[in-house]
Amino acid sequence: MRAISPASFPVPALLLATVVLAGCGRKADGDGAAAPAVAASAAVQTVGVVKVLQADVPVAVEASGTVTALQSVDLRAQTTSTVAQVHVKDGQMVKKGELLFRFDDRADRAALDKARAQLARDRAAQADLERQLGRARELVAQNFIAQSAVDTAQANLDAGLALVRSDEAVVQAAQVALGYNELRAPINGRAGIVGVFPGSLVQASATAAPLVNIAQLDPISIAFSLPETQLGALLEATRNGRLDVEALPPPGSPRGAAAVKGHVTVVDNLVDTTTGTIKVKAEFDNRAQALWPGQYLRVRVTLQTLKGATVIPQVAVILRGSERFVYVVAADNTARLLPVQLRAGLGEQAVVEGLEAGQQVVVDGKQNLRPGTPVKLQAPIVKPAGVAASGAGQ
8 A cells, every 4th residue: 555645635634634633722721721610619618607596585675765753742832931941951862751841930830829729718618608508407497597598508508619619620720830831751762952941931832943852762663665566465474474674774884784673563555646656664673773763764675585496696697588598507518598487586686497406507608608519617707696606617
């Protein structure tokens, strides 16, 4: 057979062979670059995870409230006089019945003495009328006088008795008027700023400035309003027994200040149609005087407790329209997207359904995940309050 030399191929055929070989070389290079791309798409992602917890979770609502004294009294004079003595100081704690002010009572004492003297005179006249009636009865029995004389004596005695009773009422009125010259504390509490001094003129007027205010500080109450949407849960909680309330430390409180514990005492009998809220009042032990009348602060009411609830951080929840999902770490250390149902949002935590206690949910790096992505576990960058982070896998 005759050997074929390269020279026997035409030039166009050689060029075609060269182009085909070059094309094959480019295809091979392309296949080699596709492998790193696939590997990159399946690269391990580092994520922060926490374990799903199961616990009894209190469901609470917060509202703004105003501290009010259970009893608060503005003391005013009930007589027109001048202040003789002031026995109370600004901010003093006083007890019920304690003397606070004494007024000039000379005129009222004189009026009382006069009323007593009049009473004594009329009592003496009454005694004389009783003796006259007795003599008249003796004489009529002896037929020395007519029966009409006895009747007249009896009428005179009855008039004398009525006059004595009138005098006794005048004495009592004078005693009351004299008592107005001493002003005593009607309740236990703390006195405010005293508004008068010895020598000050006071008048019996409901519009006059009070001499001092006394407010009961212990126990004390807080009035607040809740949305009417919480009315059903609120009433149900009060029917089941004592409903606890916490007064949260106001702004500016020392670090670590504890909430003050109390309980609901009354729920108003109607909903405010203007605001759509219901008024509530709670009572608090205030021996430490941590609460002050007129103070504005936040209160927290625990309406119910979810038993054995599944709890995860809010940041782990992914919203897609009306649906909610979380990424969990599967046994093969890959990301798995699971749907969940949100039962309640509790600040940084969420109570959900669809997960089991002990599962690990992704809180950091979930934006880089797709279902099936391999993951490397670590503790979350910021640990959500109330949730212990799982140990990081290597």
